Amino acid sequence: MGLSTTTTTIAMVTKRALHPSAARDSTQHLTLLLTLSSSSITLPPGTHPTPATKYPSKTHCINVSSRISPTAPRSLIYLPSQRTIYPPYSDQPTPFRQLRHFYYLSGCDLPDCHLTYDVQKQKLTLYIPPLDPREVLWTGMPKGKVELMEELDVDEVRFSDELRADLDEWVSGCYTAGGVVYCLDKKSLPPPPPEAAGMGLDECALAEQGWGWTAMRGVVIDTAKLLPTINDCRVCKDSHEISLLRKAISITRRAHISVMDLLRTTHGPNPKRSITTLNESHLEATFTSTCISLHARTQAYEPIVCSGRNCATLHYTSNSAPLAGKQLLLIDAGCEFHNYASDITRTYPLSGTWTPAAKAVYDIVDRMQSHCIARTIAGVSWRETHLLAARLATEGLLSLGIFHHGSVDQIFKAGTWEAFFPHGLGHMLGLETHDVEGTSDNDGGYDPHLPFSSGNSRRGTPEMGTLVNRILRPNMVLTVEPGIYFCEWIIKPYLSDPKHMHFIDAEVLERYWDVGGVRIEDVVLVNEVGRGNEVLSKDIPRGW
Incomplete structure (x- = not known):
């Protein structure tokens, strides 16, 4: 009741996938994947009530960026959310608690997300994990792009697998004039480019060597200003x-x-x-x-x-x-x-x-x-x-x-x-x-x-x-x-x-x-x- 045809299809496929006698073939998995990826998915009214007023994350971003007073022609704030953490030898994640600085600038209480704030354009973008059909079977349908746009004070919601390409596109505009990416610390840097994945270095070491972000592309990573500035704004x-x-x-x-x-x-x-x-x-x-x-x-x-x-x-x-x-x-x-x-x-x-x-x-x-x-x-x-x-x-x-x-x-x-x-x-x-x-x-x-x-x-x-x-x-x-x-x-x-x-x-x-x-x-x-x-x-x- 209250479900669209697409949602009903999800329920049917989910039920069949969990049945002991269900055929586990690639066709079934593809059907589920295509169904979950459909942009026409709707949920029962009232499943996720929209708050009367949105958390003022965009205002927080504007306040923080104005206090940083960036001097570079192009400036970007980047923050990751709390990741899903599994203890050693366990398939049960630790209780989720959102990173407070991320929440302050996004209003988002979901794990495994990212945000960017383009200071010059005053554009706040939230990146959420792509739909994983296997997770939907166990934990239900997560909040999608449209729903999050309605709930949060952000300008755009995209999937996290689009983040790297978006960062590269932003960097491409910094070749001549230069730019600054503001991060909380060296443990909270943007993900490295694909060409650095096989080097066996962590994100901090990759950044220090200039892979994709530092001097070789005209971009400086600043890990000194963002944390104290957010703290001052939060007081x-x-x-x-x-x-x-x-x-x-x-x-x-x-x-x-x-x-x-x-x-x-x-x-x-x-x-x-x-x-x-x-x-x-x-x-x-x-x-x-x-x-x-x-x-x-x-x-x-x-x-x-x-x-x-x-x-x-x-x-x-x-x-x-x-x-x-x-x-x-x-x-x-x-x-x-x-x-x-x-x-x-x-x-x-x-x-x-x-x-x-x-x-x-x-x-x-x-x-x-x-x-x-x-x-x-x-x-x-x-x-x-x-x-x-x-x-x-x-x-x-x-x-x-x-x-x-x-x-x-x-x-x-x-x-x-x-x-x-x-x-x-x-x-x-x-x-x-x-x-x-x-x-x-x-x-x-x-x-x-x-x-x-x-x-x-x-x-x-x-x-x-x-x-x-x-x-x-x-x-x-x-x-x-x-x-x-x-x-x-x-x-x-x-x-x-x-x-x-x-x-x-x-x-x-x-x-x-x-x-x-x-x-x-x-x-x-x-x-x-x-x-x-x-x-x-x-x-x-x-x-x-």
Whole structure:
């Protein structure tokens, strides 16, 4: 029903091809191939709904190319997508996750693709894999050229086996005046020409030897400018990106509430189940299943669902311990929606009632966050806001008696607070959970008042980390996530360190180990100068 004659033919041939008694001859394969290659293929209405507004990939390309400021008469941006990857000795591919820079310039979430953007013509072309009849039998009909043109903000969709010829044609116009091809790095170069295929060299070596692209054809490959330029463009979000972040956060809100609803069933006048029947994995399953039911199949990162002393581990992902007898639950989790991440943390008592020790720690973290959110506005240094959080943590721990024998200034300058607040205040959020920061507004030098884990190193790649080295600008989106933790393997070395031991009262500290840790995390959008900010996750409850 709703299938064209051509689509019906596909179904018939597919059924016959899978039947054990089907004849596997060349005629059958050719029939299938011709049927699948027909341009008249149609799909049932509604199979792939077109979004109300297209992802603004063309605008992103224009912004990136204008910042590169190419000087050559002809300039081309080239990017490959994530390839399909098969682990050794396996016919099952690893889960697909699109390369974020490719998605930013294409809006395409398919593997094994390529894009080119002709800067002078402002033409964005997407190259997709040709139809493979064998794959169609197993995974169904992929999106075709017409469908992708309707969904994506691109000028043309072509098959990837046309890419090499198109590149050669583009290069032919550079013989006299010259040209530049901008690539992310030497591992992301265009495919080599056929005449180089038998040389046994990788794409980087081929390019360095000039095969088809460098000096011998008047074209220079630039691998220095594109990556930092895209990163700079990604830092401030446009309205479409912000709408995707809002959607991801709204789904995450529902998932957090689902976990709280489950915990409610263990308490009250007529509890439906005992807390002794639950462990952390039940809560993780509730969270992720809620996201999936709301069309967010992918988590932005592995959920952190921890209880009791497990809350002291920053990125605890075992999510398997029983809940009975624990004071607190810390759940740090968020879904992705169209590749845009959410990242929300809530900490609350499993029983619904705070212990005095846990409530005292929570109040300190809550104060840290509220003061820091107030400073998450355009023109403010994030490093200074991080230091404010550290000072507030120092004040709070001194008020509890965990810190003693020193003033706030003395303990703060000694850095003893890092034993309890060992991470950055927050991070950029976007296509990555720890999204790119762009070009630093600071010198990036060592600061003795910042912890090594957050201030003086970067995780993953340059430009990415847990401390934002930026002066905040409008349309930046950040998390604000202070925390205080009682992690024995971090704190106990401080208890024997002459620089710190006299500031920590080990006897008072003993009362807090079972608290584990408290973190509160919200997502904040920086508004225009003078207009403050918007807490995008403000509607997510802080407990049940």
